Amino acid sequence: MNIEYYIEKNIPWNKLPIEVQSLIDSSDEYAKKIKEYSIVNQLRYKDNLIRQVEKNQRAYHEQLLRYSREHYMLFPYHLSEYIINGMHD
Template sequence: MNTDVEFHIRQNYPWNKLPANVKQSVGNSQREYEKHVQLYSIRNQLRFRNNLVRHVRKDERKYYEELLKYSRDHLMLYPYHLSDIMVKGLRITPFSYYISIMEDIMNVEKSYDSLPNFTAADCLRLLGIGRNQYIDLMNQCRSSKKFFRRKTARDLLPSKPVEISVEPWWVAQTGYITEDDIRVSLCRAVVGGSDRIHHRG
């Protein structure tokens, strides 16, 4: 992409306010400019609101879904700056995002080194999977393919994040929590107790 085009997208220039030389660089095509706007916004994980992309795309949810898919396909860092939308709107937590990345690279048998450094560091922090753990998982995955009772990559990956200590300055917010989320994360005794309280209440 042309640096002039990128500059004008970054500055939120709509098509009708673009200089003639920038219009020429996209072939005098508004549609082509809009494609560049969309691609630039997704690549840079820009927020839908307050950016030029909101005039190009009408469906905010689809935009964020495409942004997530692009980020996942390119093994990018989880978009923490969009976590209010990712967690509450799309129900994609950093843990589920990195699990899906790990599953993808295990299924195509990519090496651990294919992960960018920051993505690998985040995977280690949240999943507890570093280089050695990844090699062990890949060996288990390959050996299970030789037998009839085959385990998928998803079966071998952790079901919950690594325990972390919560710092006092952190701000914790809940996402959209369903009953299934609660049932998975709590033991049966607690669920049974909460069900009894809920039905009496």
């Protein structure tokens, strides 16, 4: 299995099988992979591992939007409720 499988299934570092942990240097490296995977795949903040990695929801969505613009991705309409309503100052 690849590491993305465990991220998709919301498996935290301490619950990963030993053989998977051995593929990753540390829990910090796993956290980086979670963040990268979440941004690239435009995952919701709620109900995903990204909540354990990035404590600031607004910062996560700003990074996600920046990545989307830089890579000419469509606006993440599935996140629009939070992005439009929740990111107001």
